[in-house]
Amino acid sequence: MHSDTKAPLALKLSAIGGLIFLLAPIALIFLYAFTTEEKSYQFPPPGLTLKWIGVTMGRDDVWQALGLSLKVAAIATVLAMVLGTLTAAAVARSRFFGREAISLLVILPIALPGIITGISLRSAFALLDIPFSTWTIVLGHTTFCIVVVYNNAVARFRRTSGSLIDAAMDLGADGVQTFRLVILPNIGTALMAGGMLAFALSFDEVIVTTFTAGNQSTLPIWMLEELVRPRQRPVTNVVAMAVVLVTVLPILAAYYLTRDGAETAGSEK
Amino acid sequence: MTSPAIFAPRSGVLARAADWAIRHPRMFVFLMVLPIVLWLGIVYIGALIALLMQSFFSIDEFSGVVQHEFTLKTYAELLRPSNFAIIARTVAMAAAVTLASAVLAFPMAYFAARYARGKWKALFYIGVMLPLWSSYLVKVYAWKLVLAKEGILTWIFAQLHLSWLLDAVLAIPVVGGNSLSVSYLGTFIVFVYIWLPYMIIPVQAALERVPAPLLEAASDLGATPKQSFRMVLLPLALPGIVAGSIFTFSLTLGDYIIPQIVGSGRLFIGQAVYTQQGTAGNIPLAAAFTVVPIVIMGVYLWGARKMGAFDAL
Numbered sequence: 407m408h409s410d411t412k413a414p415l416a417l418k419l420s421a422i423g424g425l426i427f428l429l430a431p432i433a434l435i436f437l438y439a440f441t442t443e444e445k446s447y448q449f450p451p452p453g454l455t456l457k458w459i460g461v462t463m464g465r466d467d468v469w470q471a472l473g474l475s476l477k478v479a480a481i482a483t484v485l486a487m488v489l490g491t492l493t494a495a496a497v498a499r500s501r502f503f504g505r506e507a508i509s510l511l512v513i514l515p516i517a518l519p520g521i522i523t524g525i526s527l528r529s530a531f532a533l534l535d536i537p538f539s540t541w542t543i544v545l546g547h548t549t550f551c552i553v554v555v556y557n558n559a560v561a562r563f564r565r566t567s568g569s570l571i572d573a574a575m576d577l578g579a580d581g582v583q584t585f586r587l588v589i590l591p592n593i594g595t596a597l598m599a600g601g602m603l604a605f606a607l608s609f610d611e612v613i614v615t616t617f618t619a620g621n622q623s624t625l626p627i628w629m630l631e632e633l634v635r636p637r638q639r640p641v642t643n644v645v646a647m648a649v650v651l652v653t654v655l656p657i658l659a660a661y662y663l664t665r666d667g668a669e670t671a672g673s674e675k
Numbered sequence: 676m677t678s679p680a681i682f683a684p685r686s687g688v689l690a691r692a693a694d695w696a697i698r699h700p701r702m703f704v705f706l707m708v709l710p711i712v713l714w715l716g717i718v719y720i721g722a723l724i725a726l727l728m729q730s731f732f733s734i735d736e737f738s739g740v741v742q743h744e745f746t747l748k749t750y751a752e753l754l755r756p757s758n759f760a761i762i763a764r765t766v767a768m769a770a771a772v773t774l775a776s777a778v779l780a781f782p783m784a785y786f787a788a789r790y791a792r793g794k795w796k797a798l799f800y801i802g803v804m805l806p807l808w809s810s811y812l813v814k815v816y817a818w819k820l821v822l823a824k825e826g827i828l829t830w831i832f833a834q835l836h837l838s839w840l841l842d843a844v845l846a847i848p849v850v851g852g853n854s855l856s857v858s859y860l861g862t863f864i865v866f867v868y869i870w871l872p873y874m875i876i877p878v879q880a881a882l883e884r885v886p887a888p889l890l891e892a893a894s895d896l897g898a899t900p901k902q903s904f905r906m907v908l909l910p911l912a913l914p915g916i917v918a919g920s921i922f923t924f925s926l927t928l929g930d931y932i933i934p935q936i937v938g939s940g941r942l943f944i945g946q947a948v949y950t951q952q953g954t955a956g957n958i959p960l961a962a963a964f965t966v967v968p969i970v971i972m973g974v975y976l977w978g979a980r981k982m983g984a985f986d987a988l
Contacts, residue, residue, distance in 0.1 A: 409887040413790040414900075421786035424779055425802045428871065431817035432809060434827065438820055447823035449830045489711055496707040500700065508708060511715045514723075519929025521945050522723070522965050525952055530722035549719060552711070581693025610810050612932065629812040633819065633936045646813045653809050661800060 490555030498563035524617030538620030558600035874919035881915025
């Protein structure tokens with residue numbers, strides 16, 4: 407709905423108030439990254455400095471946590487893309503016993519509160535005698551990332567006509583060629599979108615990670631420790647700003663890329 | 676005599692595997708879903724069921740050993756005043772957060788759907804997407820900065836000569852506290868902030884679908900703005916609000932990080948589960964606590980479905 411009449415003042419003010427409520431805290435992160443105050447969250451900051459950016463750049467624990475987060479997110483995304491696509495292909499293109507159950511199965515890890523998935527996985531690892539390592543974090547993240555790839559892929563498979571594949575086969579393409587030349591180009595963008603969502607989801611995940619990580623820290627775990635027991639506020643401020651920057655830029659880019667199109671990517675997290 | 680195949684079998688492992696897959700479609704589908712069935716269907720669901728089964732066991736109060744025989748004792752323990760207070764507190768918080776999100780989201784969604792164009796539309800899009808996609812912990816951290824006793828909110832109240840108002844609010848028993856960051860009020864504000872985008876998006880989607888002439892017709896027919904809101908706009912937006920409330924309600928029920936960082940120290944369901952399975956080592960009680968949000972959400976989703984909320988997603 408759209409009407410060209412002017413909005414009532416009260417409506418406009420409350421909408422703007424809502425926007426300020428949503429954006430101001432994030433803006434504040436940028437200010438605090440430069441504060442000279444080390445012991446408290448004093449506002450207004452007594453002074454501004456660039457010192458803490460340098461200090462943070464030199465911190466090994468931050469780089470290690472970032473490295474682990476990127477590694478876990480990358481591997482979990484690849485695994486989720488393979489598993490999600492295979493499952494989506496099977497569900498969309500054939501009927502078999504338990505087909506409905508599978509679509510419920512992939513949604514469950516994300517529909518249930520993270521703490522339930524976390525405890526379940528932890529006890530499963532204990533039962534299977536798998537020691538905690540990077541791989542247990544990866545498995546945990548893959549578990550809830552599959553669904554975003556699956557959702558994107560299954561929607562695309564349903565829209566892709568099956569006769570395309572039949573035609574490719576009739577024209578002499580073998581299975582591998584059909585996959586590479588016909589199926590992949592058709593589902594490519596959906597996989598890409600699903601993969602990006604999965605990566606973002608994994609990169610930010612904290613609850614399941616607390617149950618599946620040994621004593622390694624991903625970046626969110628590092629952040630959580632700082633939140634519960636603040637020890638180095640200035641470094642945390644800079645890390646928070648860096649994380650916001652990393653998320654802001656893709657959103658702005660996505661907005662400018664999809665601005666002219668009717669639909670926007672990723673309406674739901 | 677068997678007739679020769681039209682195509683000779685090809686060499687190469689990949690090509691032969693592909694040919695085999697085409698000849699055995701059922702086996703191929705089986706292999707495709709096998710990893711997911713093994714991991715999610717057996718390991719994950721198995722662990723989940725094992726966890727929920729634990730809630731029917733009980734713990735020996737003296738030795739602390741789990742007794743593996745069927746009992747409803749652990750569920751009875753949930754009704755103990757201290758445990759029941761945790762459940763009541765969490766549900767009340769989830770309800771309050773949902774209500775506040777709906778009230779805050781509605782004008783924003785309505786303005787964005789009906790009046791915003793061009794630059795404003797872009798601002799609203801970014802204003803919703805940015806907090807939605809920003810790191811969860813960074814958002815909580817930002818609120819720790821805002822709500823701190825020496826932070827910006829206290830400063831703003833001081834600048835406006837309204838410090839007495841803030842003090843009066845903090846002096847309210849139960850919801851108040853020493854500062855906003857250690858009070859229920861603080862927990863509530865952070866919850867609303869974190870889940871608000873999940874409410875705005877479905878409400879805006881529902882409002883976009885309301886034809887503007889419908890509202891004009893209502894006012895032509897003599898409805899006051901209040902009446903057309905209550906009798907035309909609200910009923911049409913309701914599925915969107917219910918859809919959004921599924922997110923705000925369930926996410927608040929399960930969260931254990933926010934009350935741990937910004938709050939009065941009194942436990943919510945998520946924290947109770949965490950401490951029971953961790954330090955307290957009482958897995959049966961932890962399991963019984965996890966059943967509570969699952970049951971509440973089951974009832975909630977069933978009700979939401981009746982109201983047609985799933986069409987608004």
